[in-house]
Amino acid sequence: MANTDKPGDAIETLREWASQERTSCDWIVVDQARVDMFAHATEDRYWLHTDPARAERESPYRSTIAHGFLLLSLTVGDDVDRITSLPGIAHVLNYGLDRVRFLAPVIAGARVRVRSQLLSLVERRPGHWLLGQTKTVEVEGQRPPALVAEHLALVALA
Numbered sequence: 001m002a003n004t005d006k007p008g009d010a011i012e013t014l015r016e017w018a019s020q021e022r023t024s025c026d027w028i029v030v031d032q033a034r035v036d037m038f039a040h041a042t043e044d045r046y047w048l049h050t051d052p053a054r055a056e057r058e059s060p061y062r063s064t065i066a067h068g069f070l071l072l073s074l075t076v077g078d079d080v081d082r083i084t085s086l087p088g089i090a091h092v093l094n095y096g097l098d099r100v101r102f103l104a105p106v107i108a109g110a111r112v113r114v115r116s117q118l119l120s121l122v123e124r125r126p127g128h129w130l131l132g133q134t135k136t137v138e139v140e141g142q143r144p145p146a147l148v149a150e151h152l153a154l155v156a157l158a
Contacts, residue, residue, distance in 0.1 A: 010086035017118040027111040038070040068102040075135035095152035111140040127157040
């Protein structure tokens with residue numbers, strides 16, 4: 001259900017986000033069960049993701065690793081919840097990605113979280129705003145981050 005109070009307040013809040021980097025609240029465990037569900041959903045069952053015994057023997061990581069697109073998908077949910085809770089937001093639609101880079105593997109069982117930084121907020125037409133953000137998936141205790149991407153979302157006011 002859309003929040004229909006004062007649409008202008010939501011845009012001002014989104015503008016304020018430009019001055020701060022936001023981190024998702026919770027670490028997300030990327031365990032083998034999650035990797036296997038993603039493999040099933042996408043039909044990407046490459047052994048490096050889905051065969052722990054073989055990965056232990058043959059992978060340079062000695063473990064299975066998460067799909068890059070699984071990690072990319074984790075960058076969306078937290079923002080959708082935050083944005084749709086703002087006054088006057090009707091909905092948020094995925095608009096696309098620019099410059100996605102997979103920088104480091106994520107071993108099954110690792111914990112990740114998402115950092116977001118506002119890049120741009122441009123009114124495309126009355127009541128529809130294009131929100132650009134840099135999304136970084138960091139891995140607990142690991143450098144560099146697993147991925148960095150520029151995510152675009154269309155925010156529609158109620």
